[in-house]
Amino acid sequence: MARVATLTIGDKKIELPVIVGSEGEAAIDIAKLRAETGHITYDPAYGNTGACQSAITFIDGDKGYLRYRGIPIEQLAEQSDFIETAWLLIFGHLPTRAERARFDARLAVDAHIHEAFKHHFEGFPSNAPPMAILSAMINTAACFATATYADPDTHDPEAFEEAAARLISKVRTIAAYTYRMTKGLPYIYPDPKLSYVANFLHMMFSMPYAPYEVHKEVEEALDLILTLHADHEQNCSTSTVRMVGSSKANLFASCAAGVCALWGPLHGGANVEVLEMLDTIHKGGVTAEDYLKQVKEKKVLLYGFGHRVYKNFDPRARILKESSDKVLAKLGVKDPLLDIARRLEELALKDSYFVDRKLYPNVDFYSGIIMKAIGIPVSMFTVMFAIGRMPGWIAQWKEQRDEPNGRIARPRQIYVGPTKTDYVPMERRG
């Protein structure tokens, strides 16, 4: 029998259907609430609101589960790679050998950017924030070959695969060129023989006269970071992509908006804040104990801690903590910031402020230490998050586009401003 929830408002009683997801999560469907009662729901920051039904990513925040298309993140981290995971998210299944080869070939061809497009970088000052450039350049990319930028009304699977590959591939080239521009270095063309991650490292760090040697450990560490960031259901940036896409904006425009949402320090920008926080502690401005005291006095945040959904542990942080040990050891890097991070975590996990609020390390707590060890500049950390999250945004945009009853997203509000007020001409305003 279908489950219902009964709501009583004054002397009116209505029944609302209950929707149950494949993992048993239940939601009250309030689609008819306003029509039948004149009321809306009030849920600032959407903590209790399901905005869609999605078959892409499942998170159980109490148990610390994260699964892409049903597959636990631990298995993907161990056995898959970023591009296979991207395909899984976007197309709903692990690629066959032929699909993988086709997608790799598309990524290789699409890595190149139009020569005229290259000149757009020169219009930015060298200290422009890389996330601003990235967002602008994703939209710029869409101006160069409009036919293949996934018009929401085009349901041709071939065209969509092409658009997805272009975006995933070009975002990496744009990111590398952004870095080169800010440093005044020559742009390095992509090398189609290299893997996705190796090609990125080559474009970031090669010189025309000195090719960068890609070490397996570095490539694997970065691939792992991208894989762990690939999707995270309806977070701030993904909801932004869906919100923008719901107006039938194209894939590139929607993902460019996602970049802007990700930029903020409470979201993807936290990976930069974590490094800066650890650095401040290291440079002797404060001790770990002093810093936590300031956190508890609500003067500062413990960046890289806390999550809206995870209330036990973030499985991505667990994987990255383990990986940070291994990567630093393999590369022979000794980073005092890793010891500081461990000390902060140890102290916080014993402290009632953090325990009572269920605050644990999130994905950003250890990712920066690994990125720093493999040579990614701090200014590029959030850009790396955006490259990693691109497949998730594309998958979510596609899922929404394919939704048969999809409508433009349009929340309501409770108005608390002045009631009807007459206009006062300037001469009577004093």
Ligand code: CMC
């Ligand atoms: N440091 C200190 N206190 C915190 C922190 C933190 N990092 N996170 C939450 N709190 C406190 C918060 O002040 C509140 O305390 P009180 O009950 O006394 O008012 C309580 O914990 C509940 O927090 P909240 O702000 O209601 O939690 P939220 O779900 O709205 O925010 C968050 C989630 C991730 C924005 C927040 O935990 C935060 O600001 N963390 C630091 C920034 C960060 O690391 N962001 C990366 C998130 S993971 C990567 C991603 O997907 O973006």
